[in-house]
Structure formats: C-alpha cells, structure tokens
Amino acid sequence: RNQAADIIKENRETHKLIAEALLKYETLDAAQIKSIYETGKMPNNPEDDDKEVHALSYDEIKDKMTESETESAD
Numbered sequence: 001r002n003q004a005a006d007i008i009k010e011n012r013e014t015h016k017l018i019a020e021a022l023l024k025y026e027t028l029d030a031a032q033i034k035s036i037y038e039t040g041k042m043p044n045n046p047e048d049d050d051k052e053v054h055a056l057s058y059d060e061i062k063d064k065m066t067e068s069e070t071e072s073a074d
Contacts, residue, residue: 014040 008015017036021028028036035043056064 017041 014037017030017040018033019027021032021042023038025032032042035041
C-alpha cells in the first residue's frame with residue numbers, strides 16, 4: 001500500500017476541519033492549525049476576535065527583516 005495515501009485517509013477528518021476553517025477565516029496560524037489537529041476545533045481566543053489584522057506590504061516586511069538583521073549583527 002501507498003504510505004502517503006494511508007496518511008491522507010487517516011487524517012481525512014482533520015483535513016476537512018482545516019479546510020472549513022480556512023474557508024471561514026481565510027488564514028490560520030500555526031497555533032490554530034495545531035489546535036484543530038490536536039482537539040478538532042479552533043482555539044478559544046476571544047481577545048483575538050477583536051484584533052484588527054493589518055497585512056504588511058513587501059516594503060514593510062523588507063524593512064523589518066533589515067532591522068532584525070542589523071540588531072542581530074550588533
């Protein structure tokens with residue numbers, strides 16, 4: 001038997017839950033995926049529901065990486 005196919009079949013429900021969460025929330029972080037995988041549900045973080053998400057632009061990410069590299073070089 002194909003080991004990859006077996007793994008997919010064994011985790012079918014978890015994949016379905018992750019897919020449904022992605023459809024609802026559009027993005028998931030590592031903690032959310034881990035929670036879904038381990039508990040079968042999204043973590044309860046009510047304070048996170050009120051946070052406004054700001055996507056960073058390419059230039060903002062580049063600036064943050066440059067700052068981080070400069071700090072680690074010191």
